[in-house]
Amino acid sequence: MPDPTAAAARSRWSLPIAAGLYLAGSLALHHAALGRFATATIGRVSADPDAFTWWLNWLPYTLGHGLNPLLTNFQHYPLGVNAMWNTAVPLLGLLLAPVTLTAGPVAAFNTGMVLGPVVAGVATVAALRPYVRPAVPRIVAGALYAFSPFQLAHLSAGHLNLVWAVLPPALLYLAHRIFVEPMRRPVLLGALTGLALALQTVLYTQTVATGVLLLLVTALVLAVRFPSRIRERLPSLLVAGGAALGTYAVLAGYPLYLVLAGPVRPRVAIRSPEYGSTDLANVLSPTYLSGVRPVAAPPMLGNLGEQGGYLGVAMLAVLLVAVVTVRAARIPAAVGVIAFVVSLGPTLHVATRSTGVPLPWGLATGLPLLGEVEPGRIQVFTTLALALVVALFLARFPAFPQPARAAALALVAVALVSWLPADAQRVHPAGSPAFVAELPAHLRAGDVAEIVPRPTSWWYGGADALRWQVASGMAFRMTGGYFIGSDEQNALLIESPRNRYQDGANWAGLGLPPLDDGHVAAAASDLRRSGVTVVLVVPEPGRDPAPVLEWTRRVTGAEPEALDGAWIFRVSIRAEGRPPP
Secondary structure (H helix, E strand, O other): OOOOOHHHHHHHHHHHHHHHHHHHHHHHHHHHHHHHOEEEEEOOHHHHHHHHHHHHHHHHHHHHHHOOEEEOOOOOOOEEEEEHHOOOHHHHOOOOHHHHHOOOOHHHHHHHEEEEHHHHHHHHHHOOOOOOOHHHHHOOOOHHOOOOOHHHHHHOOOHHHHOOOOHHHHHHHHHHHHOOOOOOOHHHHHHHHHHHHHHHHHOOHHHHHHHHHHHHHHHHHHHHHHHHHHHHHHHHHHHHHHHHHHHHHHHHHHHHHHHHOOOOOOOOOOOOOOOOOOOOHOOOOOOOOOOOOOOOOOOOOOHHOOOOOOOOOOHHHHHHHHHHOOOOHHHHHHHHHHHHHOOOEEEEEEEEEEEEEHHHHHOOOOOOOOHHHHHHHHHHHHHHHHHHHHHHHOOOOHHHOHHHHHHHHHHHHHHHOOOOOOOOOOEOOOOOOOHHHHHHHOOOOOOOOEOOOOOOOOOOOOOHHHHHHHHOOOOOOEEOOOOEEOOOOOOEEEEEOOHHHHHHHHHOOOOOOOOOHHHHHHHHHHOOOOOOOEEEEOOOOOHHHHHHHHHHHHHHHHOEEEEOOEEEEEEOOOOOOOOOO
């Protein structure tokens, strides 16, 4: 007979063992960043990591200066930016603040990227305890979840908010307590659910919406499977649901208000739901982020960061065999299949081509919160369901006869190997030019800067100015930015609109004939309207800066101060409107 004392000891050690294994795996995966943890960001692009770095710095900055962490006018001045519509991750900003304040926000971002899969995997090991007792199957399942193709894709894109995929395993644990076990404390369980959703709200709101959706899907699947238990559990479920809503309203009411009705929020859909949908071809076609690629990947919907839906033939075979041989695997498999179908978006696409086949997600596209979800990101729940199925299958091995056990073990081994990551995670330089260190000496309190080139949403270098602003100690506000928002003329913005000064700077940078005094006056008017007090001109590669400097001198009425690699103009035109607060 199994020794219960030894089993309990192994269970106690499962979390630290899993944490050590996953940390080693994450460090190995991101080895390219280890030698320059404070000067390069994890990810194949720079814009999203730069944005996350900015927001990780913003949270401790606001705490030290008495500012609102969820609203800022340090970008897109004077209108500002609504943090809840952006990658603000205030929860991680708080957790990583010690790193930000000591080693800098770039190191904090990289720390978050390394630890995200570790924490998600350990949370999975803990969440599976009510479902699977043995430690080894849970540790294997945690590794599957932590380093799944979904996670690899978002790691490659620098999506810090998504690699901290902790809510799905937390909801999996709570689902067992709420739907399966006798519910002795419905108020407490409801409050814990509301707390989990509130914490996720200040990490990434889309996962809140999809998490609630998958909780409802799980409840419906269980109701279909066990209809006789509905009447017995319904009163407790209503109490737990009320407690969850009440707790969430108290803890996340203000962030939710900012999402639904806050200032400068986008007034139209951010992008087409098809863009972020799972391409059916991705199910059998891994990207270059996978170490084993039996077939060449065809063109697929979205960018590489959204192509995390790979399952593969071997993993699908494990799923099929587990469903046939392990009864307990059928409900999580059903939930995972539903999540997968939902992740396909409103219309089925194969290798970027629309088949015209309508899918269930089409019903959600007009709903608040859900309508903004990239459906492919629901794959995180498919991955978690698959990890649970694999854990249940592995836990069943001792009951299999020897020949079947060997065959099942071989199948699982092949499936695990098929998900091994390639050594393909990249880093992007994230240092600051020499002039940034000089900026504070040339600036005054409350300065608003117009920067040439203006920050944009371009993935490679477009958001560099955000990093300069952070490195300067937030010494200035800026009219540009990389964000999701709006203004009076534009229902959706992902960067500040160009003004007439920027148009003239671009014209001059192209070496075109100088613009007349009417254009100068119009550009000066735009700067006055925005409250600009300084203009920072940074030379662009391959362009002569002299025409841009002359244009800026004409518009500002000032002579430039030379920095190490840039020029700064103190605007002499009188600004219209209120000075910066």
